Amino acid sequence: MKILVCISHVPDTTSKINFTENDTQFDTNGVQFVINPNDEFGLTRAMWFKEKQNATIDIINVGGPETEPTLRKALAIGADSAIRINTPAVDGFQVAKELSHVIKNGNYDLIIAGRESIDYNGAMVPGMLASLIGANFVNTCIGLEVEGDTATAVREIDGGKETVTTSLPLVIGGQKGIVEESDLRIPNMRGIMMARKKPLNVVEPQGASAETKVESFDKPAPKGPTKMVDADNLDELIDLLHNEAKAI
Amino acid sequence: MSVLVYTESEEGKFKKTAYEVASYARGIADMLGTTVTAVTINAEETSSLGAYGVNKVLHVKNEKLKQFSASAYASTLEMAAKQEDAKVVVLSSSANARYLAPLLAVALEAGYASNVVALPTSQEPFKVKRTAFTNKAFSHTEITTPVKIISLGKNAFGLKEAETEVQEEDFSPELPENAFNVAVQSVDKAKDKVSIADAEIVVSAGRGLKGPENWEMIEEMADILGAAMACSKPVSDLGWRPHGEHVGQTGKPVAANLYIAVGISGAIQHLAGINSSKTKLVINNDPEAPFFKAADYGIVGDAFEIIPRLNEKLKAFKEQNS
Ligand SMILES: Cc1cc2nc3c(=O)[nH]c(=O)nc-3n(C[C@H](O)[C@H](O)[C@H](O)COP(=O)(O)OP(=O)(O)OC[C@H]3O[C@@H](n4cnc5c(N)ncnc54)[C@H](O)[C@@H]3O)c2cc1C
Numbered sequence: 273m274k275i276l277v278c279i280s281h282v283p284d285t286t287s288k289i290n291f292t293e294n295d296t297q298f299d300t301n302g303v304q305f306v307i308n309p310n311d312e313f314g315l316t317r318a319m320w321f322k323e324k325q326n327a328t329i330d331i332i333n334v335g336g337p338e339t340e341p342t343l344r345k346a347l348a349i350g351a352d353s354a355i356r357i358n359t360p361a362v363d364g365f366q367v368a369k370e371l372s373h374v375i376k377n378g379n380y381d382l383i384i385a386g387r388e389s390i391d392y393n394g395a396m397v398p399g400m401l402a403s404l405i406g407a408n409f410v411n412t413c414i415g416l417e418v419e420g421d422t423a424t425a426v427r428e429i430d431g432g433k434e435t436v437t438t439s440l441p442l443v444i445g446g447q448k449g450i451v452e453e454s455d456l457r458i459p460n461m462r463g464i465m466m467a468r469k470k471p472l473n474v475v476e477p478q479g480a481s482a483e484t485k486v487e488s489f490d491k492p493a494p495k496g497p498t499k500m501v502d503a504d505n506l507d508e509l510i511d512l513l514h515n516e517a518k519a520i
Numbered sequence: 521m522s523v524l525v526y527t528e529s530e531e532g533k534f535k536k537t538a539y540e541v542a543s544y545a546r547g548i549a550d551m552l553g554t555t556v557t558a559v560t561i562n563a564e565e566t567s568s569l570g571a572y573g574v575n576k577v578l579h580v581k582n583e584k585l586k587q588f589s590a591s592a593y594a595s596t597l598e599m600a601a602k603q604e605d606a607k608v609v610v611l612s613s614s615a616n617a618r619y620l621a622p623l624l625a626v627a628l629e630a631g632y633a634s635n636v637v638a639l640p641t642s643q644e645p646f647k648v649k650r651t652a653f654t655n656k657a658f659s660h661t662e663i664t665t666p667v668k669i670i671s672l673g674k675n676a677f678g679l680k681e682a683e684t685e686v687q688e689e690d691f692s693p694e695l696p697e698n699a700f701n702v703a704v705q706s707v708d709k710a711k712d713k714v715s716i717a718d719a720e721i722v723v724s725a726g727r728g729l730k731g732p733e734n735w736e737m738i739e740e741m742a743d744i745l746g747a748a749m750a751c752s753k754p755v756s757d758l759g760w761r762p763h764g765e766h767v768g769q770t771g772k773p774v775a776a777n778l779y780i781a782v783g784i785s786g787a788i789q790h791l792a793g794i795n796s797s798k799t800k801l802v803i804n805n806d807p808e809a810p811f812f813k814a815a816d817y818g819i820v821g822d823a824f825e826i827i828p829r830l831n832e833k834l835k836a837f838k839e840q841n842s
Pocket of ligand 1: 727752768
């Protein structure tokens with residue numbers, strides 16, 4: 273089985289979010305970038321297929337040279353080779369279109385992407401990609417098995433989960449649950465050394481257009497002071513929740 | 521020309537989000553000087569949409585669509601959008617709506633903005649405000665294509681009544697063969713429980729509860745308040761609670777009216793998921809817990825001592841006010 277894992281390069285989850293250039297650009301100053309957590313869960317599931325079912329794993333990213341350390345980390349975790357489409361990621365549609373060009377020639381059986389990236393939270397690349405290449409698609413995937421040409425996936429739905437079956441080629445939008453947190457791998461020294469020798473192919477973009485454009489960013493207004501209530505005065509709490517907050 | 525809205529139902533009944541997206545679509549239609557057409561799939565009665573500004577209902581009745589299928593639903597909406605010459609398509613933020621939206625975007629060659637929290641700030645160019653960085657910021661985004669798709673953040677807009685006469689039409693588009701390539705085998709849904717996505721109140725607890733055996737008092741509170749249950753990430757990682765309850769950056773977003781956090785420290789990744797909740801109550805024994813800074817109301821104290829007392833008081837309050 274040939275697997276492709278889409279890797280988004282995102283600010284580390286503890287990053288302070290700030291903007292520059294008149295609030296039009298994300299301020300990368302002092303920000304550490306990591307593999308998007310939803311993608312890391314998917315990559316780990318791919319490693320399981322590699323070890324148990326002899327799959328091969330390519331990883332792919334749309335982005336400039338600054339994303340290469342993130343790709344090397346994914347190689348150190350165990351992916352076999354990497355592809356970087358050399359253009360900044362502007363919006364989900366553009367990313368999906370760029371990915372689809374490369375993927376059409378790749379004969380992948382399974383394409384694993386994350387449910388959403390934790391920076392722009394677009395939640396659109398996996399579905400758009402599936403549509404563009406004519407593959408089946410399962411979103412919010414929290415379980416996945418593949419037997420021959422058939423995939424069985426568990427999908428999170430509002431208030432529960434559902435089990436679906438479909439055929440390859442398949443694109444999934446994965447998330448935590450597809451593997452447990454404790455299964456995530458930290459690259460070891462050997463992995464890091466080997467990653468240096470693994471191929472990282474840079475391909476030029478097709479010049480796909482974005483369909484949305486970020487004009488500016490802003491941050492939520494600071495909230496007012498917290499009202500502290502004494503633990504011995506729960507009646508006051510209920511009164512505040514009922515009369516002031518109108519929440520109960 | 522119209523604004524098309526996908527109004528979701530469950531077992532024939534509209535979900536609250538159906539009225540919310542209808543209200544929002546009405547707002548856009550007023551800006552654009554046009555009408556609202558709703559697509560309903562296997563809903564039993566559709567006239568209630570008239571109260572929220574829907575002019576026309578395309579009523580799909582199809583046994584094959586009883587189980588949600590992203591691809592088949594996207595095809596249905598695609599054909600409706602084409603028939604109605606829709607300029608904007610509005611969906612909710614439910615798991616299903618966000619599953620089908622990207623498929624629809626490709627079919628209609630439409631720019632798509634998810635997590636939108638307000639009416640467009642401008643029509644030409646078409647600009648919307650959406651959340652980004654998992655609720656730590658907003659992004660003002662322009663959609664540049666002729667057809668636009670919007671998924672509306674939960675509880676972002678509310679219900680706006682606008683009495684309108686509804687015209688009903690049966691709609692039975694021919695669905696492509698491959699629309700059912702992903703087949704649902706089984707659905708496992710807690711029937712009597714409120715889901716986080718639909719809940720007005722969410723009661724959540726963290727590692728401060730010390731073990732899975734201590735959740736009874738939290739469940740009791742959720743019961744009294746008719747609330748959904750949630751938890752912090754370590755709690756679901758430890759297997760104390762199911763994964764589906766984990767909220768935060770890598771879990772579910774919560775945009776409830778009231779979010780109650782018991783024994784949760786308020787790490788940045790947790791806060792990112794609950795920022796858009798209206799009122800936050802935090803109960804923690806550590807006065808330095810970062811969560812207090814994000815809270816509207818806080819109580820410093822031991823959960824094991826406070827929650828049982830609070831439950832008694834909430835029960836009495838509910839009895840008096842029901
Ligand atoms: C990539 C990444 C993604 C993450 N995503 C998420 C996410 O989506 N959601 C999430 O929640 N976390 C997430 N985390 C984890 C996050 O950083 C915190 O570790 C987590 O939120 C802490 O959970 P907690 O508050 O339940 O536990 P703790 O940090 O252990 O805090 C427990 C709290 O309970 C209080 N307490 C203890 N006993 C009592 C008592 N008897 N009564 C009252 N209070 C008591 C303590 O004072 C403390 O404040 C993520 C981390 C990483 C690295």
